[in-house]
Amino acid sequence: MKLKKIIDLNNLNKNYFVGAEIVKALRELNLSVEAGEFIAIMGASGSGKSTLLNILGCLDKPTSGDYWLDGKNVNAMTKNQLASIRNTKIGFVFQSYNLLPRTTALENVELPLLYNSSISNRLRREKAEHALEAVGLVDRMKHLSNQMSGGQQQRVAIARSLVNDPVIILADEATGNLDTKTSYEIMSLFQELNEKGITIGFVTHEPDIATFTKRNIVFRDGRLIKDFTVENRLSAQIALKELKDEEAFLEEQENLNLAYI
Amino acid sequence: MKIQNLIKVAIAAIRRNKTRSFLTMLGIIIGVASVIAMLAIGEGSNASIQEQISSMGTNLINVMPASRNRGGVQQGRSMSQTLVVSDIEYLRNNSDLVKAISPEVQSSGQVIFGSSNWPTQMYGGNEEYTYIKKYEVASGRIFNSQEIKSSAKVCLLGQTVVDNLFGDDVDPIGQSIRFDKIPFKVIGILEEKGDNTFGQDQDDIILAPYTTVMKRITRQIYLRSIVISAYSEDQISQTSTQIEAGMRLAHKLKDTEENDFEIRTQDELISTFGSISEMMLVLLGSIAAISLIVGGIGIMNIMYVSVTERTREIGLRLAIGGKGKDILLQFLLEAVLLSVIGGIVGVVLGIITSNTVENIMGWPVLITSDAILISFLFCSFIGVFFGWYPARKASALDPIEALRHE
Numbered sequence: 102m103k104l105k106k107i108i109d110l111n112n113l114n115k116n117y118f119v120g121a122e123i124v125k126a127l128r129e130l131n132l133s134v135e136a137g138e139f140i141a142i143m144g145a146s147g148s149g150k151s152t153l154l155n156i157l158g159c160l161d162k163p164t165s166g167d168y169w170l171d172g173k174n175v176n177a178m179t180k181n182q183l184a185s186i187r188n189t190k191i192g193f194v195f196q197s198y199n200l201l202p203r204t205t206a207l208e209n210v211e212l213p214l215l216y217n218s219s220i221s222n223r224l225r226r227e228k229a230e231h232a233l234e235a236v237g238l239v240d241r242m243k244h245l246s247n248q249m250s251g252g253q254q255q256r257v258a259i260a261r262s263l264v265n266d267p268v269i270i271l272a273d274e275a276t277g278n279l280d281t282k283t284s285y286e287i288m289s290l291f292q293e294l295n296e297k298g299i300t301i302g303f304v305t306h307e308p309d310i311a312t313f314t315k316r317n318i319v320f321r322d323g324r325l326i327k328d329f330t331v332e333n334r335l336s337a338q339i340a341l342k343e344l345k346d347e348e349a350f351l352e353e354q355e356n357l358n359l360a361y362i
Numbered sequence: 363m364k365i366q367n368l369i370k371v372a373i374a375a376i377r378r379n380k381t382r383s384f385l386t387m388l389g390i391i392i393g394v395a396s397v398i399a400m401l402a403i404g405e406g407s408n409a410s411i412q413e414q415i416s417s418m419g420t421n422l423i424n425v426m427p428a429s430r431n432r433g434g435v436q437q438g439r440s441m442s443q444t445l446v447v448s449d450i451e452y453l454r455n456n457s458d459l460v461k462a463i464s465p466e467v468q469s470s471g472q473v474i475f476g477s478s479n480w481p482t483q484m485y486g487g488n489e490e491y492t493y494i495k496k497y498e499v500a501s502g503r504i505f506n507s508q509e510i511k512s513s514a515k516v517c518l519l520g521q522t523v524v525d526n527l528f529g530d531d532v533d534p535i536g537q538s539i540r541f542d543k544i545p546f547k548v549i550g551i552l553e554e555k556g557d558n559t560f561g562q563d564q565d566d567i568i569l570a571p572y573t574t575v576m577k578r579i580t581r582q583i584y585l586r587s588i589v590i591s592a593y594s595e596d597q598i599s600q601t602s603t604q605i606e607a608g609m610r611l612a613h614k615l616k617d618t619e620e621n622d623f624e625i626r627t628q629d630e631l632i633s634t635f636g637s638i639s640e641m642m643l644v645l646l647g648s649i650a651a652i653s654l655i656v657g658g659i660g661i662m663n664i665m666y667v668s669v670t671e672r673t674r675e676i677g678l679r680l681a682i683g684g685k686g687k688d689i690l691l692q693f694l695l696e697a698v699l700l701s702v703i704g705g706i707v708g709v710v711l712g713i714i715t716s717n718t719v720e721n722i723m724g725w726p727v728l729i730t731s732d733a734i735l736i737s738f739l740f741c742s743f744i745g746v747f748f749g750w751y752p753a754r755k756a757s758a759l760d761p762i763e764a765l766r767h768e
Contacts, residue, residue: 188683
């Protein structure tokens with residue numbers, strides 16, 4: 102069975118003007134993504150991965166080339182049409198969560214649906230509760246965002262990206278602000294969501310985070326230089342367990358040392 | 363975004379920053395409250411002046427002697443002696459617009475009853491005098507034409523004179539009082555009238571036939587003034603013109619000669635006081651309006667700060683599908699809500715302030731629905747006007763830049 106093509110980029114270029122100089126952020130990019138993929142977009146800073154993410158997220162338009170998202174050509178769209186596309190087809194997860202402060206988890210998750218006038222108040226609430234359930238925060242719906250830990254906040258943000266049933270979730274360094282353990286927890290959540298069939302694009306520059314994904318694409322100076330399927334894909338769940346065991350072992354050692362002294 | 367959702371979002375944003383929202387509103391609250399209070403005080407004093415002037419008789423026309431030039435020396439008005447009793451007869455017979463007419467003479471002196479005495483003024487007029495000057499007879503009667511003809515020593519007393527001469531248990535009517543060594547029999551008491559616009563006690567008066575006052579007290583043939591009542595307020599100016607012509611004929615003035623009399627109407631008084639209180643109203647109103655504008659600038663300032671501070675929020679809203687229009691309306695609505703809520707609180711505070719001023723200072727206040735409506739509309743306008751630019755700035759942000767904002 103042929104999988105459904107969600108994203109198709111043909112000869113995509115993106116140029117920026119910095120003063121009189123032209124910066125070629127993306128050059129001659131061809132890329133396609135099928136439903137159910139979990140891609141890590143990697144590269145050093147300035148390699149073009151953020152530019153690609155902005156274009157994939159319909160926040161920016163390519164200078165030339167075509168971008169087909171879920172069968173629609175995005176190039177020809179107006180600003181407002183792009184906003185509607187973002188609202189219905191894309192979920193964003195950011196490095197710094199970007200939750201509204203002093204606002205409950207539920208209200209934060211409901212936010213994207215507020216901008217969709219075809220969704221009733223009841224349906225909006227149902228969907229938000231459902232999304233919070235999916236990230237395991239159903240018991241914290243009424244908690245204020247600023248009273249939550251970083252990991253919990255990122256979970257709320259992931260729930261927010263899920264709430265509109267997007268064709269793809271785009272995460273930008275989603276684990277960048279979190280410690281290793283919490284990062285693994287978040288990656289475990291992403292893996293779980295991916296198992297359920299959700300397509301995920303994940304920008305990162307940490308290779309160990311990339312090993313949790315299914316496919317890695319690597320950029321350098323605006324060019325796609327590597328595109329490979331992850332061979333020995335790790336389960337974040339297992340990695341998390343190993344990490345915990347290691348911690349327990351270290352703690353034990355420390356206690357022994359203390360006893361010895 | 364649906365409008366009810368938009369309102370929800372705006373209210374949530376205002377509630378997220380309670381202290382700041384309150385401080386922002388404070389400018390508008392004070393502005394509106396001062397507009398309401400100042401207009402109430404202005405309108406109140408205006409209304410009370412109008413009322414007092416009309417209590418003096420709006421149909422009243424006064425003919426006074428003009429100051430005259432005698433051999434190069436300008437005479438004071440009180441020295442001028444040009445009005446005589448025959449002028450009255452002339453005007454009565456030749457002016458069809460005159461409803462009532464009376465001479466007015468006056469003398470100051472001490473009134474004595476038993477062991478009490480009191481400095482007061484005696485006014486002399488004819489039987490139409492009380493009608494023209496809007497005095498009512500509370501008890502007893504006004505003098506009749508027979509008593510005028512015979513210069514009878516009868517008088518009516520104002521309430522202040524009664525209070526100062528007689529004890530509570532004495533009925534003044536029928537008593538004999540002395541004014542300037544002349545005994546007068548009290549035949550009536552005037553209804554209390556209170557102070558006039560200038561703070562003069564209108565009840566500190568003794569009213570007697572003009573003939574009596576002229577013959578026995580002032581011993582002059584000249585009148586202090588002639589008081590006339592026109593048929594209606596609308597006819598005041600026509601009546602004045604007719605009186606002027608009549609007076610010129612009565613005094614046999616040549617075309618080249620100036621009037622040796624002066625005609626004054628309440629109209630002039632009303633318009634003079636009207637323009638003064640109008641000026642006061644404009645002054646008070648503009649001070650209040652300035653504070654409203656300052657309040658509006660406060661809103662604009664805070665909205666600008668808010669847009670800068672919430673740049674990432676705006677970026678997020680744009681990223682998850684908010685359109686420029688949604689962001690514009692959200693921030694505009696926040697500004698309008700701030701100023702309208704401030705306006706409502708301000709109106710309430712303004713009404714409370716006005717009533718407090720009325721109770722404590724005893725100033726007359728009048729809260730008009732116009733003042734409330736105007737300040738309310740002005741508030742909404744200020745919200746839109748001062749909220750527009752910050753909202754516009756917010757909606758024009760680039761989502762990528764906004765999300766990157768630190």
